Amino acid sequence: MSEKTNDIIICRCEEITLGEIREWIAKGYETFDELKRVLRVGMGPCQGRGCREMILREIAAKTGKPVADIHPGTFRPPAKPVKLAVLAEGGDK
């Protein structure tokens, strides 16, 4: 695929391009969690809502597996960011 597509930003929170994702998949970092560890994709404020699907599709394309077989990676709480002051007061248990 063209150089141009490689410049597309896939993870907007961490400013990671398609080219970078492809480069690390080629090096053997071919699960979502491994890409997350090396590129921080999915660790931004949106916690991967904006980039997970595209990355899973790219892994599927590069490894030749169906998208449904690609592990979506680990989900960590809280599901929505919560302010420290709210948590410190006990939040809404």
Place this chain on the structure above:
Amino acid sequence: MTWKRTADVVVVGGGVQGCSIAYNLAKLGVKDIVVLEKGSICSGSTGRCGAGIRAQWGTEMNCRFGLASVEKFEQLHEELGMDCGLNQSGYLMVAYKESEFQQLQKSMKLQNSLGIDTRIVSYAEAREICPGLSAADAVGFTFHNRDGHADPFLTTFAYMEAAKRLGVTFHRFTEVTDVKTVGGKIAGVVTTKGDIDAPVVVDAAGGYSQFIAKMAGVDIPNFSERHEILITEPVEAGVCPPMLMSFSGNYYIQQRPHGSIIGGCSPEGHPQDYEMGTSWDFLEMMSRTFVKLLPRTKGVRVVRQWSGLYNITPDKQPVLCEADNVRGFFLSCGYSGHGFMFAPISGELLAQKILGQDPWIAIDQLHYSRFERGDLLIEPAVV
């Protein structure tokens, strides 16, 4: 990846310890090294840790390990060819009790005698190092500017990539299910992908090291505890420049270069069920610590919380040695809360030991026989 049935060295565990050992062995000329990891690289404690690095320790051996590791981290990017995310803006130790401050000062004297330039700082100076710090209830502070933190993923991957270039093979998603011995010597391993015969096997299985040791017929008293940690959304730099740490205050807090703040503490009770669960108690306690210590973080949001295992020995100091009853079986485990920072040095020392050389910092004290002898290593500055 093709499977070879023999190797010169098999390393069990693809965390920072296993990767550092494999790299250091390859650097010393060992040719046929295989690292076996049941999950993916850095999926164990290493990828879950706070990644703090410090030379502020209370025993001579730990000070020497700490300083050597700091020095290694300072040139790791150059050595391994990959940025490890080192942030060297010091550890600010906070004492809330008189006895604790006296201990910090005692440790500081030892550190100074070994070339570690830790110093006492006043509250005013502490607030220059960490603007916005609120610790009027503290008795005293010590600071060492070469301490800091790194990125645990990048550090481990940097070791792995450098090791690969030197010919080391990595098998992910490959679990060791048995360790073979013959007549008091190591013979190899059995895995979910097949067997490998090898004259040297290294147990770097982190929270699971006691199980690998048991497979080899080696009895170590290690056990694993769950410890929790959280991270906030990224905020502007300078909210918490140094690593803030307190034994009695029961916390460590640091801000990564990309802006997120990481914090951990130890509420009562650490489940030993090997489940990486998270608790509300921790979240609430840690958040309270954050807003008390750094009031301007009140509006900062927590984005993730998780937990990982501390592999613990009776004195919370590591096991780094060859087994007595199974020659060729080496162990690097039991690092409690400091196995990330020591990896650059412990990997090098164990590699020297495996090759029959004298490790340049003596590690005899770290043999597990100390537990039976009752010769525990008393380290006042451990969590």
